[in-house]
Amino acid sequence: xxxxxxxxxxxxxxxxxxxxxxxxxxxxxxxxxxxxxxxxxxxxxxxxxxxxxxxxxxxxxxxxxxxxxxxxxxxxxxxxxxxxxxxxxxxxxxxxxxxxxxxxxxxxxxxxxxxxxxxxxxxxxxxxxxxxxxxxxxxxxxxxxxxxxxxxxxxxxxxxxxxxxx
Amino acid sequence: xxxxxxxxxxxxxxxxxxxxxxxxxxxxxxxxxxxxxxxxxxxxxxxxxxxxxxxxxxxxxxxxxxxxxxxxxxxxxxxxxxxxxxxxxxxxxxxxxxxxxxxxxxxxxxxxxxxxxxxxxxxxxxxxxxxxxxxxxxxxxxxxxxxxxxxxxxxxxxxxxxxxxx
Numbered sequence: 001x002x003x004x005x006x007x008x009x010x011x012x013x014x015x016x017x018x019x020x021x022x023x024x025x026x027x028x029x030x031x032x033x034x035x036x037x038x039x040x041x042x043x044x045x046x047x048x049x050x051x052x053x054x055x056x057x058x059x060x061x062x063x064x065x066x067x068x069x070x071x072x073x074x075x076x077x078x079x080x081x082x083x084x085x086x087x088x089x090x091x092x093x094x095x096x097x098x099x100x101x102x103x104x105x106x107x108x109x110x111x112x113x114x115x116x117x118x119x120x121x122x123x124x125x126x127x128x129x130x131x132x133x134x135x136x137x138x139x140x141x142x143x144x145x146x147x148x149x150x151x152x153x154x155x156x157x158x159x160x161x162x163x164x165x166x
Numbered sequence: 167x168x169x170x171x172x173x174x175x176x177x178x179x180x181x182x183x184x185x186x187x188x189x190x191x192x193x194x195x196x197x198x199x200x201x202x203x204x205x206x207x208x209x210x211x212x213x214x215x216x217x218x219x220x221x222x223x224x225x226x227x228x229x230x231x232x233x234x235x236x237x238x239x240x241x242x243x244x245x246x247x248x249x250x251x252x253x254x255x256x257x258x259x260x261x262x263x264x265x266x267x268x269x270x271x272x273x274x275x276x277x278x279x280x281x282x283x284x285x286x287x288x289x290x291x292x293x294x295x296x297x298x299x300x301x302x303x304x305x306x307x308x309x310x311x312x313x314x315x316x317x318x319x320x321x322x323x324x325x326x327x328x329x330x331x332x
Binding site: 050 | 168170171173174175176177178179180181182185187188190192194195196198204205206207209211212213214215216218220229231232233235236237239240241245247253255258259264267268271272273275276279280283285286287288307308309311315317319323324325326327328329330
């Protein structure tokens with residue numbers, strides 16, 4: 001067993017020994033969805049005020065359309081909070097860069113698989129613009145009804161602050 | 167401003183007032199990736215022992231291939247922890263159900279968009295099997311090198327415990 005796996009088992013034993021939230025229902029109690037990055041420096045629960053059972057958290061809007069529809073149609077979400085953040089890896093490369101890195105590190109077969117999957121890494125060069133574009137994407141799809149409340153935010157990894165953009 | 171947005175602003179003001187982690191680097195310090203569900207009842211940081219800056223968290227393997235490659239090739243991840251959980255919404259419907267719900271609730275235009283996007287909601291009827299299949303998927307793709315350490319787990323929302331499956 002790896003050190004990471006041992007750490008998980010120890011954390012689980014400790015966490016479950018005082019766990020009292022086994023009664024929570026599947027639909028989030030506050031009926032909102034938080035879409036944010038998988039960045040290790042973000043603690044959505046603390047930084048955005050989400051309590052266990054409150055809300056569902058996913059990735060970015062284009063990538064998370066599947067999660068948005070499930071949350072909306074099957075779990076009754078009525079509001080979406082979209083948060084991107086400073087220092088995001090997505091600001092640091094282009095799709096071309098990523099394709100070249102895969103080919104260099106993993107070889108021709110992997111590069112071919114990437115091409116066949118037509119995988120878009122969804123990088124963005126401008127943070128505020130990316131928040132606006134993600135919100136516009138949600139507005140434009142017929143799969144999210146117009147009465148869902150939308151807002152877009154930027155979390156600053158340097159200060160821990162979250163500010164509204166749109 | 168909605169109540170949810172007000173809550174986020176208040177949480178942010180409180181969180182950032184005592185924030186001391188502005189120095190953390192982009193690459194996760196412990197070089198592992200946690201793939202788990204967006205379910206509101208899961209607190210990955212506490213339940214799986216992830217500290218701020220430790221690891222990146224995403225969704226499920228097929229859906230998160232983009233995140234896996236970024237984490238691996240650009241951020242130096244060397245281990246993947248995959249966690250699915252009991253009481254998951256994905257156990258409760260089929261793609262056919264979801265398509266019918268969208269058509270009923272959002273109308274013909276939305277149903278057409280869903281079809282055009284060829285969206286797979288990735289539901290699964292058997293939890294343990296789904297964990298094994300996701301790990302098999304990661305093993306099968308050339309886009310994740312063979313030396314990445316893999317393990318698959320089930321988190322029990324009823325008890326707070328996480329147990330290893332594969």
